[in-house]
Amino acid sequence: MAKTMDEIVAHCKNTGFIFAGSEIYGGLANSWDYGPLGVELKNNIKKLWWEKFVQRRENSYGIDCAILMNPRVWEASGHVASFSDPLVDCKECKARFRADNLISDFSKGEVNADLLTKEEMSDYLEKNHVPCPICKKSNFTPIREFNLLFQTHRGVTKESGLDIYLRPETAQGEYVNFLNVQRTMRAKLPFGIGQIGKAFRNEITPGNFTFRQIEFEQMEYQWLCHEGQDEKYYEEFKKASKEFFLSMGIPEDKLRYHDHDKLAFYAKAACDLQYKFPFGWDEVNGIHNRTNYDLTRHQEFSGKSMEYLDPVTNEKFIPYIIENSYGLDRAILAVICNSYESEELKNGEVREVMHIIPKLAPFKVAVLPLVKKDLSDKAHEIFENLSKDFRVAYDETGSIGKRYRRQDQIGTPLCVTIDYETLETQTVTIRDRDSMKQDRIKISELKDYINNIINK
Numbered sequence: 001m002a003k004t005m006d007e008i009v010a011h012c013k014n015t016g017f018i019f020a021g022s023e024i025y026g027g028l029a030n031s032w033d034y035g036p037l038g039v040e041l042k043n044n045i046k047k048l049w050w051e052k053f054v055q056r057r058e059n060s061y062g063i064d065c066a067i068l069m070n071p072r073v074w075e076a077s078g079h080v081a082s083f084s085d086p087l088v089d090c091k092e093c094k095a096r097f098r099a100d101n102l103i104s105d106f107s108k109g110e111v112n113a114d115l116l117t118k119e120e121m122s123d124y125l126e127k128n129h130v131p132c133p134i135c136k137k138s139n140f141t142p143i144r145e146f147n148l149l150f151q152t153h154r155g156v157t158k159e160s161g162l163d164i165y166l167r168p169e170t171a172q173g174e175y176v177n178f179l180n181v182q183r184t185m186r187a188k189l190p191f192g193i194g195q196i197g198k199a200f201r202n203e204i205t206p207g208n209f210t211f212r213q214i215e216f217e218q219m220e221y222q223w224l225c226h227e228g229q230d231e232k233y234y235e236e237f238k239k240a241s242k243e244f245f246l247s248m249g250i251p252e253d254k255l256r257y258h259d260h261d262k263l264a265f266y267a268k269a270a271c272d273l274q275y276k277f278p279f280g281w282d283e284v285n286g287i288h289n290r291t292n293y294d295l296t297r298h299q300e301f302s303g304k305s306m307e308y309l310d311p312v313t314n315e316k317f318i319p320y321i322i323e324n325s326y327g328l329d330r331a332i333l334a335v336i337c338n339s340y341e342s343e344e345l346k347n348g349e350v351r352e353v354m355h356i357i358p359k360l361a362p363f364k365v366a367v368l369p370l371v372k373k374d375l376s377d378k379a380h381e382i383f384e385n386l387s388k389d390f391r392v393a394y395d396e397t398g399s400i401g402k403r404y405r406r407q408d409q410i411g412t413p414l415c416v417t418i419d420y421e422t423l424e425t426q427t428v429t430i431r432d433r434d435s436m437k438q439d440r441i442k443i444s445e446l447k448d449y450i451n452n453i454i455n456k
C-alpha cells in the first residue's frame, strides 16, 4: 500500500533520510537536511545522472562553477527584472500562496494559469470564490509579483561594496563558460556541458516537503548545437528525461510530459516531465529549446564575443542551446515516494519496505552476525572486506527478524547473515529484500553476487 505524504515525511525523519533544517531552533521554512541515508541516496542519483549525461555521451564535459557570480550575469539572464511569482495573501488567516497554483489546484488542472495575466488571475480567484486551502474563506489580497532572487552583499560596507545574488539556477555558469570549455576541450558542435550544484530561491509559499526548498540542488545539462538541429535534439532530450526516471525504477504510468502552451518570447519549445507525487502531478525536470538567446544576451551585456568559429565552414555564429534542468531533490523525493510502502505478506503480516533499485539504495548490503558473542569477529572481517567495494551496514543488536525488517525499511537490497556454520564452511546466508528468499553462498563469492544484483 502506498504511503501518504505525512507518513513519508515521518519515515524519512525516523530512519535518517531527511531531517527538518535547523530543527532544534524550530526549523526554517522550506529548508531540509539530508541524513546518513539521504546523502547516500543523493550521491547515488548524482552518479547515475553524471554517468548518463556527462560520462556516456560523446563530446560531453563537466564543470563546477561558483555559486556567487558577477551580478551582471543575472541582469543579462533576466532574473533581476523578472524572476518572480504571482503571490496573494489570505486576508483572513494570513497564509501566503502562489495565485497560479491556487487556480490550477482549484480547477483540477483544467485551467492553465501560465496563460493568464495578473488581472485575469485576480478575476478568476474572485469570480470563482476560490477558497483559501487553510481557512477555506475566499478573501485574498491583490496579486503582487515577488522576486525569488536571494540578495547578499560583498565588501566591507554597504555603500562601498557590491550587491550580489545567490544563483537561482546553475545553467548560467555553463553559459558564461561555454567558450572556455570549447577551447580547452577543443570541442566541436554539437557538444554538452553538465554540472551539479546548489541553487537558491526565496520560495515563501508552502513547500510540500523537499519538493520546494529555498536551497536545493540542480543537475543541468546544456547541449550546444547548430540552428536547424535544435528541434531534433530537443526531442532526443525529452526522451532522455523519461529514460532517466525509468532507470531509477520509476514506472512509466507515474510519469508524463507537460508541454508548455505559453513560451518565453525567445524559446522555441519547452516541456516539463511530471511525476505523480502523493500530492498530485508535478514537475521534476524541464527541457527547453532556448535558441541562442542566453549567449546573445551575455554577448550584449559583457561586450565579449560569444561566437563559435566553425572549423569546417569558417562561419562565426552563436550556437543554439537545449537546456536540460533536473531538480536533484525532486528526483530523490520521487524515488522515496515510489519505493516506500506497507506490504502485506502471505502470512498476513505487514512489513514496511522501500523497494529502491539496488543501484540507488543507500546501503547495498547489511552484515548481521546471528549472535554477537562468537560471531562478531568474523562479521567485522566480512564487513571490512565488503566495505572496500560497497556501502555496507553493520547491525548486531536485536533478533535477526527485527534486523531484517530494519534493513527492509531503509531499502537495503541484501542482508548477509553470519552463523556458526560460517566459521566451519566459510559460507553465509544472503537474503533478498524483495523476495525475502535466502541463499547460502561462499564468502569468496559475495562480491560478485552483490555486483550482479546492483548491475541487474
Ligand code: ATP
Pocket (backbone or CB within 6 Å): 169, 201, 203, 210, 211, 212, 213, 214, 215, 216, 217, 218, 283, 284, 285, 286, 325, 326, 327, 328, 329, 330
Ligand atoms: P516550479 O514551477 O515548480 O517552481 P520551475 O519551473 O521554476 O519550478 P525551473 O526553473 O525550470 O523550475 O528549475 C528546474 C528544476 O529545478 C525544476 O524542474 C525542479 O526539479 C528544480 N527546482 C526548481 N525550483 C525548486 C525548488 N524551489 N526546490 C526544489 N527543486 C526546485
